[in-house]
Amino acid sequence: MKSRISIIGSAMAALLLAGTGCTTQQLYNTGQAWQRNECGRIMDQQERSRCLSSTSTSYEAYKQQSGTGSEPK
Secondary structure (H helix, E strand, O other): OHHHHHHHHHHHHHHHHHOOOOOHHHHHHHHHHHHHHHHOOOOOHHHHHHHHHOOOOOHHHHHHHHOOOOOOO
C-alpha cells in the first residue's frame, strides 16, 4: 500500500511540475528525491532499505529500462 501511495505521489508531483517547463530528467530527479523523502518515513529498516534501493536508478538507466530512448527536443 505504501508503495502504491509513493507511486501516486510521484505521478502527481510529475504532473504538477510538467507545466513549469522542466525537462523530463528534472522531473525524474524531483520524483526520486520525493520518493527518498517518503522512504525515510518508513519505520521498518528492511522495508526502508528496499524503498531506498528503488530510488537509486539513474535517469540514464531509467531511460534504457523504460525504452524511452532520448528526450524529445
